[in-house]
Amino acid sequence: MRSKKTKLKRFIPLYMMMVPGLAYLLINNYIPMLGIVIAFKQVNFRKGIIASPWVGLSNFKFLFKGDAWIITRNTLGYNILFIFLTPIIAITVAILLNELRSAMSKKFYQTVILIPYLISIVVTSYLVYAFLATDNGYFNNTILPLFGLEAKSWYSSPQYWPFILVLVHIWKGFGYSTIIYYATLVGIDSGYYEAAAIDGANRWKRIVHVTLPALKPTIITLTLLSIGRIFYSDFGLFYQVPMSSGPLLDVTNTIDTYVYRALMQSNNIGMSSAAGVYQSIIGFILVLGANILTRKISAEDALF
Amino acid sequence: MVEKNKTFQVVDHIVMILLCLFCLVPFLIMFSSSITSETTLIREGYSIFPKDIDFAAYKYLLTGTDDIIRGYIITICVTFIGTLANLVLTILFAYPLSRRDLPYRNVFAFILFFTMLFNGGIVPSYIMWSRFFHISNTYWALIIPNLMMNAFYVIMVRTYFQSNIPDAVLEAARIDGAGEWKILLQIVLPMSKPIIATVILLVGLHYWNDWTNGLYYINKDKYYSIQVLLNRMLQDVQFLMSSASGDSAALAASIPSVALKMAVAVAGVLPVMIIYPFLQKYFVKGITIGAVKG
Numbered sequence: 239m240r241s242k243k244t245k246l247k248r249f250i251p252l253y254m255m256m257v258p259g260l261a262y263l264l265i266n267n268y269i270p271m272l273g274i275v276i277a278f279k280q281v282n283f284r285k286g287i288i289a290s291p292w293v294g295l296s297n298f299k300f301l302f303k304g305d306a307w308i309i310t311r312n313t314l315g316y317n318i319l320f321i322f323l324t325p326i327i328a329i330t331v332a333i334l335l336n337e338l339r340s341a342m343s344k345k346f347y348q349t350v351i352l353i354p355y356l357i358s359i360v361v362t363s364y365l366v367y368a369f370l371a372t373d374n375g376y377f378n379n380t381i382l383p384l385f386g387l388e389a390k391s392w393y394s395s396p397q398y399w400p401f402i403l404v405l406v407h408i409w410k411g412f413g414y415s416t417i418i419y420y421a422t423l424v425g426i427d428s429g430y431y432e433a434a435a436i437d438g439a440n441r442w443k444r445i446v447h448v449t450l451p452a453l454k455p456t457i458i459t460l461t462l463l464s465i466g467r468i469f470y471s472d473f474g475l476f477y478q479v480p481m482s483s484g485p486l487l488d489v490t491n492t493i494d495t496y497v498y499r500a501l502m503q504s505n506n507i508g509m510s511s512a513a514g515v516y517q518s519i520i521g522f523i524l525v526l527g528a529n530i531l532t533r534k535i536s537a538e539d540a541l542f
Numbered sequence: 543m544v545e546k547n548k549t550f551q552v553v554d555h556i557v558m559i560l561l562c563l564f565c566l567v568p569f570l571i572m573f574s575s576s577i578t579s580e581t582t583l584i585r586e587g588y589s590i591f592p593k594d595i596d597f598a599a600y601k602y603l604l605t606g607t608d609d610i611i612r613g614y615i616i617t618i619c620v621t622f623i624g625t626l627a628n629l630v631l632t633i634l635f636a637y638p639l640s641r642r643d644l645p646y647r648n649v650f651a652f653i654l655f656f657t658m659l660f661n662g663g664i665v666p667s668y669i670m671w672s673r674f675f676h677i678s679n680t681y682w683a684l685i686i687p688n689l690m691m692n693a694f695y696v697i698m699v700r701t702y703f704q705s706n707i708p709d710a711v712l713e714a715a716r717i718d719g720a721g722e723w724k725i726l727l728q729i730v731l732p733m734s735k736p737i738i739a740t741v742i743l744l745v746g747l748h749y750w751n752d753w754t755n756g757l758y759y760i761n762k763d764k765y766y767s768i769q770v771l772l773n774r775m776l777q778d779v780q781f782l783m784s785s786a787s788g789d790s791a792a793l794a795a796s797i798p799s800v801a802l803k804m805a806v807a808v809a810g811v812l813p814v815m816i817i818y819p820f821l822q823k824y825f826v827k828g829i830t831i832g833a834v835k836g
Contacts, residue, residue, distance in 0.1 A: 249645060251722035252638040256650060259635035262691050266667075267657040273666020283673065331561065334554050343555065349822050350562040353569070356818060356825075357811050358751035360772045364807035365568035367776070368575060368588045374800050376571055379587025409564065414829060421830035441550070473754065481776060494664075501665055502758065514663030522660045542655065 274518070277511040297512035305496060309513070312476075313492040317468045319404055324464075325457055327408060328415035333445060335416070336423045348420070351413035359410075359474030366406060366479050394485040403490070406479055407472070415460070422456045423449065455536065462532050466525035469493065469517050493517045569811075576600070576804035583800045598798045599805035606797065610809055613768040620684045620767055621749040628745045629738070631691040632699055637726050639696070640703035641712075658693045668758055683759035684767055689748060695741050698831055702737040703730060740828035743821055750814065772810050775803065 277297055279290045331351070338344050354362070369376045370392035378389035392398060430448045439447065471492035480490045491499075493513055500510030532540040567590065575588040579596035586593060603610045638644055639651055667687065677683040707730055715725045731738070756770030766774065818825070 246645060252641060252644055255634040255722070255726070256638050259631045259691055259696070260650075260653070262631060263653060263657060265670075266686075266688065266690070267661065270662030270666040270670055271660065273662045273669065276666055276669070287669075331558075334557055337550070338554055338558070339551060343558070347558045347562060348826065349819065351565055352822075352825065352829075353815075353818070354565050356747060356751075356814050358753060358769050358772075360751075360753050360769050360776065361807050361810045363776055364772070364803065364810075365572055368568065368571045368804065371588070374583055374587040376588045376590075380589060409568075413565070417826055417829050421826075478773070478776070497664055501668060507665065507669075511663070511665040514665045518661060518663050525659050 273511075274515050276507065277515040279508075281507045281511075293508075297508040298516070301509055301512045301516065304509075305491070306513075306516070308488065309491050309493045309496045312489065313471050313494075314468060316400075316403065316407075316471065316476075316492070317464065320407055321461060321464050321468070323404065323408060324411060324415050325419075325461065327412050328419050329450075329453060329457070331412065331416045332419035332423055333449060335420050336449075337441070348417065351416060353413070354410045355414045359472070359478050362406065362410060362474075363478045363481065366402070367481070370402075393481060393483045396486050396489045399480060399486050399489045403475060403479065407475055410475075418460065419453060419456060422453055426452045455538075458532060458536060462528045466528040467521070468524060469521040471495075473498065572804045572807050576801055576808050578801060580798035580801055588804070596798075596801070599801035602797060602802060603805055603809060609763065609766065609771055610768070610806065612764070613766055613771045614809075616681070616684070616765070617750060617767040617769070620681065621746055624685045624689055624749040625742055625746045627685065627690050628692070628695075629741060632696050632741060633726075633731070633738075635691070636696045636699035637703060637730060639700045640707075642704075642709075654693050654696055664758075672759060678759045679762045679765055681765065684752070684755050684765070684770075685749075687755050687759070689745075689752060689755070692745075695745065699734075699737055699741060702734060702831070706737075707733055736824075736827065737831075739824050740831065743824050744828045747814070768810055772806055775806055 273287075276287060278292055278294060279287070280293045281287060282290045335344055335347060338347075367375070370378075372378060372389065372391050372393070375392070377392070382389060390398075392402075426448065430452075431444060434444045434448055471494045473492075473494040476490050476492045477495045477498065480486045483490075493516070497510045497513050497517070500506045500513065529540055529542060570590050571588050574590060574592040575583060576599055577595055577597060578589070578592045579594050580598065582593050582596075635654065639647060639654070641647070671683070671687050672678045675682075677686065711729060711733075712725060715729050720728070751769060752767075753769035753773045756765075756767055757773060760766065760770055763771075763774075
């Protein structure tokens with residue numbers, strides 16, 4: 239007993255080190271989790287959150303009668319596209335990088351394709367605006383006239399935006415995913431390639447039989463991480479890049495932008511917290527589900 | 543065979559160069575347009591190569607308004623303080639977690655890990671920070687919410703400590719009578735420079751690029767960081783002009799607003815672009831360690 243006490247005493251400095259971090263997690267992460275009750279209340283700040291009346295599921299009823307379908311469709315739809323397109327593009331580019339012989343060009347290309355990842359989504363919106371602005375945009379002034387086409391009002395034509403948003407997402411993110419896949423490729427034991435070459439495998443066969451199998455764990459981990467996040471969207475991409483334009487809402491409104499607009503613009507705490515809880519809970523179930531799935535497919539890649 | 547290989551290399555290079563252009567052309571348009579004269583821009587729009595050179599937009603940024611300079615100062619201070627705070631919290635949490643002999647280690651690891659799985663959403667968080675902590679329209683709003691500590695980086699640093707600092711080294715220090723703080727500061731940290739550099743870069747980039755805290759908590763322009771300012775200007779070009787000092791009506795007419803839009807965007811990325819090539823190695827390292835689980 240005594241020895242256990244002195245043993246614990248030895249660890250007091252270590253526990254002390256964790257105090258600031260624990261305090262931050264408590265305030266920044268755990269207290270807001272309790273705030274989920276807000277979705278089941280009619281919040282009245284004069285009474286305070288605790289004294290505000292309970293309203294059961296009525297906030298959710300309003301949400302599902304209204305915009306729930308569109309924001310869910312958009313969030314899931316874009317994410318599913320991203321989940322398929324990103325690995326295909328990133329793996330192709332990683333293989334192309336890996337097949338290059340000059341070390342200097344490898345490094346140069348790597349450096350350049352990561353640049354879009356480093357800039358904020360606000361700056362990205364400026365870049366998109368430079369292309370699409372109605373009066374001064376590059377498309378309307380330079381590209382479209384080349385083909386003899388009329389200028390278009392991009393920010394009020396929803397039909398183009400699914401394509402634009404996917405393109406912007408890929409532009410910004412493919413370098414990041416490429417670097418991850420490329421790092422895995424570099425780690426492949428060159429003995430496998432030599433063996434394949436001795437067996438007479440050509441480049442294509444080497445890619446199919448050595449490279450892709452070696453990438454499998456990375457593909458699984460990254461894909462499952464994105465499936466776990468499928469209910470979350472990049473707020474900046476869907477809010478900022480379309481410049482929050484009203485006519486585009488049908489194809490740009492996701493759960494995250496909906497929560498923001500309901501909270502900050504229409505001041506509808508009930509609806510925005512209902513949408514937030516809907517997202518948190520389904521998101522949580524999906525993370526757990528994705529992890530169970532990983533354990534079944536390949537246990538050592540599971541997150542927990 | 544050799545011939546075929548050569549063709550492949552050439553094609554490979556061509557594809558990669560096209561991809562690089564895909565990444566860079568938007569920046570080229572931004573930069574060229576920012577140094578093009580206003581009349582040309584109004585006549586011919588933004589373009590890849592400047593059709594004439596005119597630095598009026600930059601002149602205005604530097605002399606016509608103090609918003610940009612102030613935005614820079616705020617962003618630099620916030621990035622510096624925030625990154626430092628994040629680093630301290632992260633290391634102090636990661637080191638005990640890396641110690642296999644720490645009792646109840648798993649409890650603390652779970653408390654951390656759970657924040658990656660579940661969150662209360664933005665609404666409770668916003669109400670808490672703005673109503674109970676009153677951080678709206680203070681510099682704290684740019685530093686504290688969501689950015690000061692991230693479970694992801696803590697796990698990354700913990701894993702680094704576990705796999706790069708042998709238990710024997712810690713044990714030896716302990717026998718020499720060193721306390722835990724001394725061990726952390728004088729032995730663990732000097733052995734962990736690469737991971738510290740990586741965390742500083744990734745967290746610093748987050749702070750530099752953050753605009754959402756400003757969107758939620760700041761509406762007074764004297765607290766605008768550079769990204770928040772950019773965000774405001776994208777929605778409202780007139781913003782800089784309305785806050786211009788002096789005879790604003792006369793001034794507004796002479797402001798090169800089309801070029802100015804691109805010039806502020808340049809201002810928003812320039813520091814990152816200048817620093818990045820030198821630190822590229824650490825960014826790549828950070829992404830590769832961070833991405834696959836910690």
